Amino acid sequence: MGTKLQCNKCKDIIESKDVHHFVWCKCGAIFVDGGDEYCRYGGEIEDIKFLDEGDDDSENKNRDRS
C-alpha cells in the first residue's frame, strides 16, 4: 500500500512508505506523509495525480502508461 502521487507541475512521483516518511515533490507544490497508517497528502488538488488509489477522481487516469 502507501500513497503514491505525481505532481502535475514537475512530474515528480512521490510516495510515503512509512508513518514518519514525509516527502515533498521536487518543486514543493505537493507532499505526502503517513505511509500505510493514515495517508496524508496536500497541495493544490489540481496539481495532484493519484497513481495507486482506486478512487481517483482526477481527469488523467493514465496511471499505467509510461
Ligand SMILES: [Zn+2]
Ligand atoms: Zn512538483
